[in-house]
Each structure stands twice: as structure tokens, then as C-alpha cells.
Amino acid sequence: SSVFDWSDPLMSKALLTEDELAIADTAERYCQEHLLPRVLQAYRDEHYDKKILQEMGELGLLGATIDGYGCAGVSTVAGGLITRAVERIDSGYRSGMSVQSSLVMGGIYEFGSQEQKEKYLPGMAKGTILGAFGLTEPNHGSDPGSMETTAKPHPSKKGYVSISGSKTWITNSPIADVLLVWAKLQETGKIRGFLVDRSQCPPGTLETPPIKNKNGLRASITGMIQLDECPVPEENMFPDIEGLRGPFSCLNSARYGIALGVMGALEDCIARAREYALERTQFKGNPLAKYQLVQKKLADASTDAAYGTLAAIQVGRLKDQGKATPEMVSMVKRQNCDKALQNARVLQEIFGGNAVSDEYGIGRHVANLFVTQTYEGQSDIHSLILGRAITGIQAFV
Ligand code: TGC
Numbered sequence: 001s002s003v004f005d006w007s008d009p010l011m012s013k014a015l016l017t018e019d020e021l022a023i024a025d026t027a028e029r030y031c032q033e034h035l036l037p038r039v040l041q042a043y044r045d046e047h048y049d050k051k052i053l054q055e056m057g058e059l060g061l062l063g064a065t066i067d068g069y070g071c072a073g074v075s076t077v078a079g080g081l082i083t084r085a086v087e088r089i090d091s092g093y094r095s096g097m098s099v100q101s102s103l104v105m106g107g108i109y110e111f112g113s114q115e116q117k118e119k120y121l122p123g124m125a126k127g128t129i130l131g132a133f134g135l136t137e138p139n140h141g142s143d144p145g146s147m148e149t150t151a152k153p154h155p156s157k158k159g160y161v162s163i164s165g166s167k168t169w170i171t172n173s174p175i176a177d178v179l180l181v182w183a184k185l186q187e188t189g190k191i192r193g194f195l196v197d198r199s200q201c202p203p204g205t206l207e208t209p210p211i212k213n214k215n216g217l218r219a220s221i222t223g224m225i226q227l228d229e230c231p232v233p234e235e236n237m238f239p240d241i242e243g244l245r246g247p248f249s250c251l252n253s254a255r256y257g258i259a260l261g262v263m264g265a266l267e268d269c270i271a272r273a274r275e276y277a278l279e280r281t282q283f284k285g286n287p288l289a290k291y292q293l294v295q296k297k298l299a300d301a302s303t304d305a306a307y308g309t310l311a312a313i314q315v316g317r318l319k320d321q322g323k324a325t326p327e328m329v330s331m332v333k334r335q336n337c338d339k340a341l342q343n344a345r346v347l348q349e350i351f352g353g354n355a356v357s358d359e360y361g362i363g364r365h366v367a368n369l370f371v372t373q374t375y376e377g378q379s380d381i382h383s384l385i386l387g388r389a390i391t392g393i394q395a396f397v
């Protein structure tokens, strides 16, 4: 007979294959043993240890859904279970991995030339070559189609383009070896993808200053990308893909990873709040967990986590069958990020004053989840993507 498991209320595990359960187990074990012990200090110091990506690489966790090039070739759902395990610790650690795996490796795998794939993917899978994804600019975030960064034929170097412009809020940029930069070709105005390899850039043409003093995602490193007539070999451009379909295709898989990922952060909030509510007593020695208002907070959060997990698994299955649309990804990205943030904020109340101490972890998740709701398409932008699909009318402009 079945028993209700508060940590997996709708038995999502029953939808997973043996392989997926094994991958989730490896990822959860690594995260609990190696990431959990360092996150509090990393968050305080606003420090990202880039060895983390190497450790993940050794376990086959990077670019895991890619076939070949030293990658594991697992299902989309298994990829999501990895992001969920990492985000159970911290959304910043998941960010560093998402950018490496989905946005840069995924982009190279889908749109790169054979030479580009062979040059970068095996090292990126090991975590010895680090990537960053530059789409957002200081003046163009939700509307990347208006970007100002341009690539034009280099005035003196044959076979090179010259890229100028700046990108901001770029995860991993200060530590990245290869930066996938989206820029408009001056001649056509069309957006193209360029692999800007730090080792090939002459001094002063590429700067990647960090953005310090963040009040969320502090365990992840964020920066700018400033390109000043940076010479980039033409062979570093993605050969065929043109327009916003390029960056948005990369985003489809990263947004999927976030949808399942944030369920990990929410589940951690639930576990921490449940434990606290069972231990802390107020009024005649009753644990907080005895009070109905507290129970409702836990019931709401746990319902949203269970629903969000099932929906994300469904979209992952459809993705592997070639039946998922970007709107489905928008739906689970928006809903899961919104619900994770709203519930985390409510669960935070259960900790009373202790919520203000970073040792309880809950405030860190709340601050991080604001960022997850904002990047890769702020939730209201996903509302508009869904609204357009429902009505046939675009309301962006
Ligand atoms: P729109 O007219 O809608 O589309 C332009 C072209 O792009 C195609 N397209 C897609 N293709 C594949 N997948 C998708 N999801 C796609 N969405 C659009 C579309 O078919 C069209 O192709 P074509 O060939 O006809 O030209 O473009 P728009 O300019 O009206 O876009 C509007 C909008 C709001 C949907 C879009 O700009 C948007 O999604 N904005 C949000 C920006 C965003 O998500 N930025 C993410 C930056 S990266 C990041 O945040 C990484 S954080 C990582 C971490 O740390 O974890």
C-alpha cells in the first residue's frame, strides 16, 4: 500500500526511469556532500569557486543532454533533475551550470560548425573551458532584438570581424574562457552568434568586469562584457543561424532547466520550514507546526512544488518527443518561478526573527528566486508570450 511522502507528494518519482533516478541520485549526493557545506560562506563572500564546474564535469553533469563530445547524452528530464539537485542548494550554483551547459554548450552543439564543436565541447564538458552567454545589454534586456552590439568587417585583419558593444548582467563573464556573444552584422542588421575566445583577444579589446554587491545570487559570479573593436576570426561565427531564433533556441533548454531547478529551491524551503515548525514552540509549548495557519503555508507550498514538478516532467517528455513548443516552456518557467518565489516568501514568515539570520538559508532562497523570476525572460514577458499564443495578438510593443 502507498504511503504519503511529504517530500514527493504526488509521487513524481513514479514517472522517472531507472537511469533518471540514478542520475538524480548522483547529482543529489554530490550537491549535498560538496556544495551544501560551502554555500553559506560563498554567499557571504560573494565568491564563486570555478572548481565547482570541474567537479560537476568529472561526474558527467555538464551538457548532460548532449550526445557525444564527452557528454552523457541523458534525457531532458534527467537534465532537469540535475538542475533541481543543484538549485536545492542554491540558484547561483545552478546558474553557473545552466550557462555552461544549456546556453553555451547547447548553442555550440545546435548551431556550431564541426570545428567549433570539436574545439570547445569536450573541454566544456570537463569544466576546464568555461563559457558565458552574452545577450542582454545595458539598454536592451527584455527586448534583445534591439541590441546595439555590432560586428563589421575588420578594417585591417583579413578574415576577421571587429565587434564593439557591451553586454551586462552576464553570468560567469569574469571567469569565462569563451563568450558566446550575440551581435548584429553591420551590413545586414541580422543577429549572429560569435564565439569570442578570450585567448585570441588582443589586450584592451575585451574586458569582463564583475558586477559586485548583488543582493541576490551572490554565490554566482556576474559581470559585463565590453568589446572595443575586438577582432574575432570569421570562423568563430555560428555558420548558419541568423536572427533571434539562435539565442532563443538556447534559452528554450535553459528555461526548461530553471523550471525544474526552482522546484529544488522551493522543496528546500519546505524542508527547512517544516523542520523549524516542528522544533520551535510558542504558546503553551506547542510546536508552530500545530497551528493551522502554519500548516496552510506548508500545504500551499507543497502543492505548488508537486504540481510544478509534474508539469515540468511532462514538458520534458514532450521535448524529447519533439512535441514541445516554446510556449510550453514559457508556461512552466513562469509558473514555477512565480510559485517558488511566492511560497518561499510566505515560508520565510515561519522563521520569525530567525529568518533574518543567513544561517537559516531561507532568506538566501528568497533573494535568489527573485532573480530566477527575472532572468531568461521576466515572468510578465512570459505572460505576454502566452497571451500572444492564446489570442494571436502581440502586446509587447
Ligand atoms: P519574436 O518576433 O517573438 O521572434 C523573433 C524570432 O525569434 C524566434 N523565436 C524563437 N525561436 C525559438 N525559440 C523561442 N523560444 C523563440 N522565440 C522567438 C521567432 O520564431 C522569430 O524567428 P524568425 O525566424 O521569424 O525571425 O521576437 P520579439 O523581438 O518580438 O521578442 C519578444 C520576446 C519578448 C518574446 C523576446 O524578446 C523575449 O523572450 N525576451 C526575454 C529576453 C530574455 O529571455 N533574455 C534572456 C537573456 S539570457 C539570460 O538571462 C541567462 S541567465 C542564465 C543563468 O544565469 O541561469
Ligand code: FAD
Residues within 6 Å of the ligand: 099, 133, 134, 135, 136, 140, 141, 142, 143, 168, 169, 170, 171, 172, 217, 222, 371, 374, 375, 376, 377, 378, 379, 380, 381, 395, 396, 397
Ligand atoms: P527590463 O527589460 O528593463 O524590464 C524591467 C521590467 O519591465 C520587467 O519587470 C519587465 O517584465 C517589464 N517589461 C519590459 N517590457 C515590458 C512590456 N513590453 N510589457 C510589460 N512589461 C514589460 N543576460 C544574459 O544575456 N546572459 C546572462 O548570463 C544573464 N545572467 C543574469 C544574471 C543575473 C544575476 C541577472 C540579474 C540577470 C542576468 N541576465 C543575463 C539578464 C536578464 O536576462 C535580464 O535582466 C532580463 O532579461 C530582464 O531585462 P532587464 O533587466 O533589462 O529588464
